[in-house]
Amino acid sequence: MPLIKNPLRSIPFYPFLLGLFPVLSLLGHNAEELQLVEGLRSIVLVLLLTALLLLLARAFLRTWDRAAIWTSIVVLGLLSYGHLYHALRSALPFGNLIVRHRYLASALLLAAIGFTLWIRRRSNLAGLRPALNSIALLLLVLPGFQIIRAGLESSRSAGQTAAVPASCRFAIPAGETPPDIYYVILDAYARNDVMQRTYDFDNQPFLDALQARGFYVTEWAQSNYARTGISLESSLNMSYFDLTSDQPVLGEQEHYSKELSIGNNVMRQELKCLGYQVVAFDSGYYWSGWRDADVFLSPVESAGGFQLLERVNPFESLLLYNSAGLLALDASTLWLRGFQDVVNEPMALHRERVVFALKQTGEFVPKLDSPKFVFVHVVSPHPPFVLGFENEAAGGQGPFTFETLSEYGRGISEVEGYRTQVLALNERVLAMVDGILAQSRTPPVIILQGDHGTGSGVKDRMSIFSAYYLPGDGPQELYPTITPINGVRVVFQRYFTGDLPLLEDHTYFSEYDSLFDLTEVPNPYAGP
Numbered sequence: 001m002p003l004i005k006n007p008l009r010s011i012p013f014y015p016f017l018l019g020l021f022p023v024l025s026l027l028g029h030n031a032e033e034l035q036l037v038e039g040l041r042s043i044v045l046v047l048l049l050t051a052l053l054l055l056l057a058r059a060f061l062r063t064w065d066r067a068a069i070w071t072s073i074v075v076l077g078l079l080s081y082g083h084l085y086h087a088l089r090s091a092l093p094f095g096n097l098i099v100r101h102r103y104l105a106s107a108l109l110l111a112a113i114g115f116t117l118w119i120r121r122r123s124n125l126a127g128l129r130p131a132l133n134s135i136a137l138l139l140l141v142l143p144g145f146q147i148i149r150a151g152l153e154s155s156r157s158a159g160q161t162a163a164v165p166a167s168c169r170f171a172i173p174a175g176e177t178p179p180d181i182y183y184v185i186l187d188a189y190a191r192n193d194v195m196q197r198t199y200d201f202d203n204q205p206f207l208d209a210l211q212a213r214g215f216y217v218t219e220w221a222q223s224n225y226a227r228t229g230i231s232l233e234s235s236l237n238m239s240y241f242d243l244t245s246d247q248p249v250l251g252e253q254e255h256y257s258k259e260l261s262i263g264n265n266v267m268r269q270e271l272k273c274l275g276y277q278v279v280a281f282d283s284g285y286y287w288s289g290w291r292d293a294d295v296f297l298s299p300v301e302s303a304g305g306f307q308l309l310e311r312v313n314p315f316e317s318l319l320l321y322n323s324a325g326l327l328a329l330d331a332s333t334l335w336l337r338g339f340q341d342v343v344n345e346p347m348a349l350h351r352e353r354v355v356f357a358l359k360q361t362g363e364f365v366p367k368l369d370s371p372k373f374v375f376v377h378v379v380s381p382h383p384p385f386v387l388g389f390e391n392e393a394a395g396g397q398g399p400f401t402f403e404t405l406s407e408y409g410r411g412i413s414e415v416e417g418y419r420t421q422v423l424a425l426n427e428r429v430l431a432m433v434d435g436i437l438a439q440s441r442t443p444p445v446i447i448l449q450g451d452h453g454t455g456s457g458v459k460d461r462m463s464i465f466s467a468y469y470l471p472g473d474g475p476q477e478l479y480p481t482i483t484p485i486n487g488v489r490v491v492f493q494r495y496f497t498g499d500l501p502l503l504e505d506h507t508y509f510s511e512y513d514s515l516f517d518l519t520e521v522p523n524p525y526a527g528p
Helices: 014-029 036-061 064-091 101-120 126-139 141-163 192-199 204-212 228-236 256-263 266-273 314-322 325-330 334-343 345-363 414-439 458-462 484-495
Strands: 181-186 277-281 295-297 372-378 445-449 466-469 508-511 514-520
Touching: 014 036, 014 064, 014 126, 014 141, 014 314, 036 064, 036 101, 036 314, 064 101, 064 126, 064 314, 064 325, 101 325, 126 141, 181 414, 192 414, 204 414, 228 256, 228 266, 228 484, 228 514, 266 277, 266 372, 277 345, 295 345, 314 325, 314 334, 314 345, 345 372, 345 414, 414 445, 445 484, 458 508, 466 484
Parallel strands: 181 372, 181 445, 277 295, 277 372
Antiparallel strands: 445 466, 508 514
8 A cells, every 4th residue: 555645744835835824914913803705815816926936936946845945935025025114114223214115125136036046056955844834834823723713703703692582672652753763983083172182173163063953962971991892882782791790691792803793782683673674884894884784885886795806905905015015006107006096995995985874874864764773883083094185085095904004104193184084074974964854754863972082091092972862852861971871771761661771881991902801991070
């Protein structure tokens, strides 16, 4: 019988694994905010590139082992060039002045030529094959674990929450027409005192305009939690997280990727019991864009929830900026500017989502059958800054990410960018509100709210903009320090019959990488 060869010793497959390492590492690092399918095209292209380079190297270097080592080095260099470029610019004194593509790329090209000539004279490289195969496999363990864990937890969480039936504890009062309910989240929209102190910006004219339209603006509002996922999940489930129980409860998360349960929340379920249809928008986050809503609206056609193949997605954009693609993106030649536009398309798509959601919520959605629950997560004024600048596209250069990324040379400061976003956003929000009020046959409920604040320090992070349009006697039950959980409870108390008392207002801060290491932040304006 022929002996079965050990593939670690007989096949130099490590170039393909090392080529996948930068891609899977980026996917793993962001596994809680995107899905594996968004990286599939990158994975296929990297494997094809590796195969092509390996075949070319084999023809020139004459042995598979030489070709495999050469290909591994070259592929890693191509996929890591952007990381190296930005690291050197940040680490070296006067790095922004002395680190230039012409110097770095030329140095790396010379090094690649020297390495090619050196390895062409090497022999007896087959002995390195098992070690290199093993190292390549080990490098993929961590990103593979991150991707698999996030996928399993998302599926498990979605299954748990979807299986929890609505309790149907509420009813529409006899003889009353239930109001449409609009819940609009303006991501990272800070409270006015924070804007004045941190951004030197007075937002009072916008607040006055809302009050003139009948809104109650909560002067000293704080969010219940500091991070988008757990903040939205707590308000939509109208309760705090029960971290003391061993039993899973609706909305409880142990990991950030469980935010899929935002889509299967108590508020949505109870309103469905009352005959409401659910309307939702594409937010750019798969966990807050409820694609299973009765009406789901997006500015772009989608297939299975993902952009069509001709569009560069945010993951691919970031991967290109981390790779040698940065050379092409930073080039100024005319024919490459079209390439820049294509790669920067995720930024344009982000702006489309923001503008589309606000416009359609004010123009199209009010015409839909009532009663309806409209959930809109607008990722603005949170970075990236894409509203209010020339051509509505400031901040459009650089990889798409929900950070300011000033190191990519967008030419605007965080303060300037944030202020400009708020001004542009305010104009669109007022137009949206006017459209809703003008077209609603029954006075609607409208909640405008930040999921968390921004600025410097914990208190700024917890201080949020929050405004309620509650027709009838609803505003009487509001107060200046009401938190989102109780704001939603007030809506159910006022417009439906059922027992849902207000809770004590609590605010908890936590860091992004330890969401449930909670520290309570008292509201200094809450009184004794």
